[in-house]
Amino acid sequence: AQSVSQHNHHVILSEAASLELGCNYSYGGTVNLFWYVQYPGQHLQLLLKYFSGDPLVKGIKGFEAEFIKSKFSFNLRKPSVQWSDTAEYFCAVNVPGGFKTIFGAGTRLFVKA
C-alpha cells in the first residue's frame, strides 16, 4: 500500500530563513506527487505538482520541489520564507489515472516576523 511520510511535524523559522520540508513515499511504480498548503482557517490549495519531465518543479509563491526517484523523495524548498508562509503543508501521492490520493500527516510551519 502507498504511504507518505513527512519528516517534521512542526517547524519554526525566522523570516528570510531557508526552508526544506522532507517527504518520502512508498510505492514502486510511477507516481504523481503534490504539495498542498493550508493557511489558517482555509482549505487545501495546490502549491505544486509533479507528473513527469524535469524533476525540479516550481510552484507558486517561490516554492519549488525536487523529485528524486532513487530516494522516493519529493522535498519542498523555499530560499527565503516570509511571515505569510505560516501554514500547514501536506505532501501527497497518487498513481497516474488513479483516484486515491494519499496524504502525509502534514508539517506545521510557523514563521516569526
Place this chain on the structure above:
Amino acid sequence: NAGVTQTPKFRVLKTGQSMTLLCAQDMNHEYMYWYRQDPGMGLRLIHYSVGEGTTAKGEVPDGYNVSRLKKQNFLLGLESAAPSQTSVYFCASSYPGDSLNTEAFFGQGTRLTVV
C-alpha cells in the same frame, strides 16, 4: 465558477444525532471524495466515488455513509454521531479524463463538533 462547495461550514451535534454534509462541484469531475482532517494525522479518506451512482470505502469508513445520486453532488451522512467524529471534513473532486492530471480540488471544509 464556484469549484467545490460544502455546506454547512460549522455544526455542533449531540451524541446520537444524525446529519448530512453536502458537497457540490461544478467542474464536471467524475471523482469525488470525503476526507477527515485530525491534528497530526493529515487527511484520511472516508469514502469516495468514481462516478454517478457509485461509492466505495476509503481508509476510515465506519460510522459514515455516502450517496452520489447526481454527478455534481456527494453527500456524507452520519447516522448516529459520536464524539470521535469531531473533526474537520473536506470534500474534494478530480477529473480522470486526462490521466496525468490527478490534482484534487478541495472545498472549504466543515467543522463538526459532537458533544
